[in-house]
Amino acid sequence: MSNPQKHKIQRQSDARRSAQLQDGGVTPHIFRAGLRSDANRRSVALPQAPARADVKPEDGKPGSEAASIKKDGPAPSPIDLTEQDVDVILDNKSHEDNETRLRVFEPGMWLNDDAIDVIIREFSARDIRFGRVSSTESTILQRSQSERIPAALRKRFRSLAVTDLWLMPVCDSGHWVLFVGHGMDTIDYFDSLLVNGYKTRMVAVVNDFLRCVWGTDVALPEPRTVMCHQQPNGFDCGLHVLRNADIVTRHPGSHHIIPLLPDELRAYYKDVYQRLL
Incomplete structure (x- = not known):
């Protein structure tokens, strides 16, 4: 039957x-x-x-x-x-044409959530043991701990607790950072503007999200600051989020070199983004 x-x-x-x-x-x-x-x-x-x-x-x-x-x-x-x-x-599909979407990669422009989410989705697909939380997902759950969320949404993220590696880009006050989690054991914090002291606010966003998904009684690890390349200007934070996510999801034996100079880095990820549209 x-x-x-x-x-x-x-x-x-x-x-x-x-x-x-x-x-x-x-x-x-x-x-x-x-x-x-x-x-x-x-x-x-x-x-x-x-x-x-x-x-x-x-x-x-x-x-x-x-x-x-x-x-x-x-x-x-x-x-x-x-x-x-x-x-x-x-x-959260973009309704803009490809030409408009690519403009965020012009010199001096800030990357938006669409560009970052599309590319990080590609990085997380490199291994079935990887997971991700998009920028939309990480921000819409900033809410009172007393509020419940639909079972369908809780189910969507439950597997993060047993995922080898998960990526979570977060934007606050116009600045992008990257959190890299390893199940529920450790969380790493990548920030290309460490001198500006964004960590406390960024960690609050992540903790709010994880408590919504895993429950308020879960002991969350304190994110560890990872020393990463620091951006030389005020508008390349999104590019460095992509670069850091690219590095941590590559195979350990990979010898691929990712550009560091601002113009080269921008052109590099613009090409990646364009191929994914």
């Missing part, structure tokens, strides 16, 4: 909801609103993105399942986040 769960058909309401989220380019602000929980989680409504006339249910045909949403305010009925919703939201 076949397992009915294995061949479970997605509900049209789920397909419609995910289509709305994907189509509207859901922001972390909207996701935070959807994650807020009271005693009864079903009482929370996720603000809806504006509907388009061509949003269709799963069968691809117009019908009563098509979206019907007011322009102002949330949907009339609460929305419960499913694993598919979480995937759609946290995927």
Whole structure:
């Protein structure tokens, strides 16, 4: 007898909801609103993105399942986040064309979360024992410890505790740093502007995230500062996050040389990013 769960058909309401989220380019602000929980989680409504006339249910045909949403305010009925919703939201796909996305690699420009997340995703894929937390994921969970998060989201990050190596880029006050964790045992801190004293604020972001995922009673290791190359200017921090992530995920026997000079480093990762678009 076949397992009915294995061949479970997605509900049209789920397909419609995910289509709305994907189509509207859901922001972390909207996701935070959807994650807020009271005693009864079903009482929370996720603000809806504006509907388009061509949003269709799963069968691809117009019908009563098509979206019907007011322009102002949330949907009339609460929305419960499913694993598919979480995937759609946290995927955080850019809606910009490639030419616009590549402009962040022009001289003097700061890298944005899209460029950093796309490239670090590639680095983490070098080994099945590696994991990652995107910049979107690391910031949307800054919340009160008394708040609960959906099981679908907790499940997404539970494996970090037993992952050989995980990467977590964090941005605060316009500065990017990288945390590299080894399961729940150790966490390393890479900062290309150590003299500016960002560590306390950055560690608070990481600890808030990990307590949301692993629980408030977990003893978190104190991140160790790793001496890494220091940037010579005020706008290359994102490039050094990529460089440090590149180094720690390479095979120990690799003799590949990664550029250090600012212009060469920028051109190097621009080429990597362009190939991944």
